[in-house]
Amino acid sequence: MKSQDVRIRSIQVNKLANRKKSYTVRWLLAGKPESKTFATRALADSYRSDLMQAVNRGEAFDTDSGLPESMMPTVTGVSWLAFVRRYLDMKWPGAAAKSRESLTDALATVTPALTADLPGRPNSDLLRRALRGYELVPATRTTPRPDDVAKALQWLERASLPLADLAQASVIRPALNALTVRLDGRSAAATTSRRKRAVFYNVLQYAVELQLLDFNPVDKLRVSSNRSKVSVQVDRRVVVNPAQARELLTAVTYVGSRGKNGRRGERLRAFFACMYFAGLRPGEATDLRRSNCKLPATGWGSLIVERSRPAAGKRYTDSGEVHDDRGLKHRGQTEAREVPIPPELVAILREHLERFGTDESGRLFRSTRGGVVSASSYARVWDAARTVAFPPERVRTPLAGRPYDLRHAGVSLWLNAGVPATDVADRAGHSVDVLLKVYAKCLDGDRERFNARIEAALDA
Template sequence: MAGRKPQRRREFGTVRKLASGRWQARYLGPDGERHTAPETFETRSDAQDWLNLIRADIERNHWRDPDAGAVNFEKYALRWMQERGLAPTTLDRYDGLLRLHILPTFGGKDLDEITPPSVRTWRAERLKATGATTVAKSYRLLKAILQTAVDDDLLRSNPCRIKGAGKEEADERPTATIEQVFDLADAMGPRWRLMVLLGAFASLRPEELAELRRHSVDIDECSLRVTQASPELTNGKRVTGDPKTRAGKRTVYLPDFMLPELRRHLQWFAEKEPDGLLFVGEKGAPFRRSTFGRKWRKARTKVGMPKNFRFYDLRHTGNTLAADTGAKLKDLMVRAGQSSERAQLIYQHSTAKHQRRLAQGIDAEVRAQLREAAATQQSVHEA
């Protein structure tokens, strides 16, 4: 029996010669829409080769709508943030990074106009204009947004491909001496003295201090119960909620020398109701970061501390002091309210007894250093 003639493969797409003499390629895509090649070709063969590449992509399920990436980056990024269900503080931080560092360069571009070279150029320019930590955070945000665009089939690949660009390598933060902590507390004045001491000797975060209330204080145990935090957003509004980490809800035992400080503050400055705030401004309103910041900068200058010493560095100071007592890692993490999935088993067995012992160690160290400082001053006066 005579063999059948092999069937010719059905032609894919069409090519036609334009008045210019060049060739145009068109095809019907899987989406049912007719697509035209983004450029014309010198020969019919070149146009057909392009169609063959498109056909191969379709057969391998690699085809992507060539117009899919024609979406404005700014609109996509803003929708990305709204759809993430982000915490108010995270949304506030991302908004700042986007507005100040990303949109000025990419806001007017479509997604498919953002290329690896343009990302490299943007990052290099940002590093000249701002700190490396901010650039790393901005890069991570840009990469996350564009990765979602890849997942949405709007981009074939993510143009953020710089190895290590999202890694933060923050400088070691400065610490204060015990004497400097007390000097700062004195310089801040009676109303804010306790806040400085708690920032250092209780290792509390600023947003945790802002939400401490009268009922948070246990005078008999010389301790504080941290249950909520109230970070301040860029617009000045405070958002009250759970602490930064799951381990943030904790009891912090204080060194014994803090007891008179607690009593004095409760008597003179804290709101009188059981749920009254521990720290309020001179006019009775919750303290504002801007107002407190001005006082802090003046106190820092008066004491002679470096300009890069932030209020948050008191927490670092306290953590360092606690570590110097020889406490175990799990006890240090509980006191500081630090948490991670990997560290969960490390700190979960830290007991109140361990925490009291840690506080006693801090108390002994502070008293010893204060005695040493006083003796040094006395010898100077007598000389």
């Protein structure tokens, strides 16, 4: 807010314990006392004179800073790197760990592109390591740095362009181009480029919100017509049928190192089965507990999905653990969902509990050392299981290439079985519109039967 209700008071002399004096310039702004203290009388007189001249010119004073417009700190000198730190400090507390990781990934990609051509530029790998490992994560900015990292960040501080320069298309376009290139110089996937571009756009939008930029410069650029299109739909080629899913779940039990309780894959069979038969995300299956399971001796059971434990990295979680502990995706912090599960999964889970039990907290799935199952660990088991379940020519295809594809297969099965989209969305933790958009290519029902229905309707 601005106000012209200003009264300049006389300078106050402060006597300090060491017999030195300080001088405080005092004024009232809209009835609120403001002040600034100086070491000498001359500095205080000069500052008070500037305030008086602003009042005489009829300038409005800013009620937050207490200063007239002519004495407000200039923002043109704010560098891109300094503003990025400010943005992350604002964004970090409310962001999930995976979102934090995504933010630092995008900003570590674009920040080196927004630098002046100064001598001594570090190589790209070092700049990225310095940004992601030390500078961008708020908690690691004060940690000791290796000499090469410290020198790289010193260069970056000097070379980082002023934020105001980003209003120029000649600066913004190379930055956008940098977001489309991988570390090895090849083109990045369209989904990766889009995600990083969204982060960059939001940072610039925050600068507009703070009135550090007059407009978002990305909006002024003409988008190239040959820009890669991004598909959010599941590729039908990754979706296994029920027979293939069962072959994979059996193959899992034959792979992995052997411990006192059997092979690692045997401990993960029920984990993968939850992703296929219940449509759970990996993070949701990771945090599944005995209290969440209703496993009757016969018939259908159910799972109450309450929390998710996605892997994010220690520097991105508030707890300092590799796995985040958060509520369900697209739901409130304490909101849960109930997923009915078929007798086949009930039997698998009962067998798992009988053989492996749970940890002290009741968690079903854990590593051989009792910790949270890591993504890298179950991915290795899955890769090995595919080579056991599929012939070589099929292993080379995208079919069930990732554990997450089991969820895709399970949700696709429900839709093709004729389960209403509203019920499928509730089981899978999706909204209906996103569900139908993502699984549009997997709706592979009996076309002849559907054609017959249409023909019957036309003949009626």
